[in-house]
Amino acid sequence: MLSASSQRRRTYALLPPTLSPNVLLGRGLGAEKAEIFPKLQYENVPKNGAAFLRGKGENVWSSMSIEDLGRACMFFLEEAQKGDKCRLRLRQNGYYFITAFDLSAADRTKAWEQRLYAQRLISTPEVQVKTIEEIGARFGPFEPVLAASSSLIRADKLRKLGWDPVDFDWVRLVQEAPGARC
Numbered sequence: 001m002l003s004a005s006s007q008r009r010r011t012y013a014l015l016p017p018t019l020s021p022n023v024l025l026g027r028g029l030g031a032e033k034a035e036i037f038p039k040l041q042y043e044n045v046p047k048n049g050a051a052f053l054r055g056k057g058e059n060v061w062s063s064m065s066i067e068d069l070g071r072a073c074m075f076f077l078e079e080a081q082k083g084d085k086c087r088l089r090l091r092q093n094g095y096y097f098i099t100a101f102d103l104s105a106a107d108r109t110k111a112w113e114q115r116l117y118a119q120r121l122i123s124t125p126e127v128q129v130k131t132i133e134e135i136g137a138r139f140g141p142f143e144p145v146l147a148a149s150s151s152l153i154r155a156d157k158l159r160k161l162g163w164d165p166v167d168f169d170w171v172r173l174v175q176e177a178p179g180a181r182c
Contacts, residue, residue: 017076017094021069022153023103025173028066041146042112044139046121051113052128054135054147057106062099062153065167072098075163087161097153100165105147111174 045051079088088094109127117125136144155163167173 017080017088017090017096019069019072019076019096019098019158020153021064021098022151023061023063024066024069025063025170026065026067026167027176029070040143044143045112045116048122048128048138050122050124050126050128051109051116052130052135053105053109054130054132054144056129057104057109057127059105059148059150060102061105061108061151062097062101063103063170064098064100064165065173068100068165068167069098071166072158072163075158075161079161096155096158098155098158098163099153100155101168101170102152103170107170108174111171115175 076088079086106127113122113125113127116122130138130147132144132148135147155165
């Protein structure tokens with residue numbers, strides 16, 4: 001029979017490094033081609049009949065291609081395989097922001113407008129300016145948050161390890177077709 005003291009077990013929590021992208025653009029190469037944040041705004045443009053902005057569209061979001069995110073994941077795996085020479089940090093220091101470029105709402109919206117107008121999904125090439133109240137009344141409570149906010153991050157920690165994005169052609173990523181991608 002085992003004594004109570006010999007039955008004790010230690011439990012460890014593994015907190016692996018985490019990659020945190022902001023806005024992902026493009027279709028990617030995998031089977032699942034779904035996008036989160038920009039997709040909602042992109043789908044609301046045809047409902048409105050025209051592309052629209054809150055104010056001048058000066059709010060900016062850090063962005064990157066889905067392919068660069070895949071490259072960063074491979075970089076993480078390759079670094080993790082280095083054993084004792086692995087430079088990735090764990091726990092509270094293991095959070096890595098990842099981005100390639102900053103993109104204003106105005107630039108992204110103009111690119112959507114060009115694509116959707118060329119596809120005859122909207123009736124005008126003009127970008128409309130709306131108030132937060134108009135956007136909320138027409139599209140619900142979440143859209144004004146997206147239309148009015150900015151989110152800037154930097155990939156400094158990851159770049160110090162040697163990772164760099166390679167895909168900076170945001171117009172291609174925004175206008176990529178087919179699909180409700182932006």
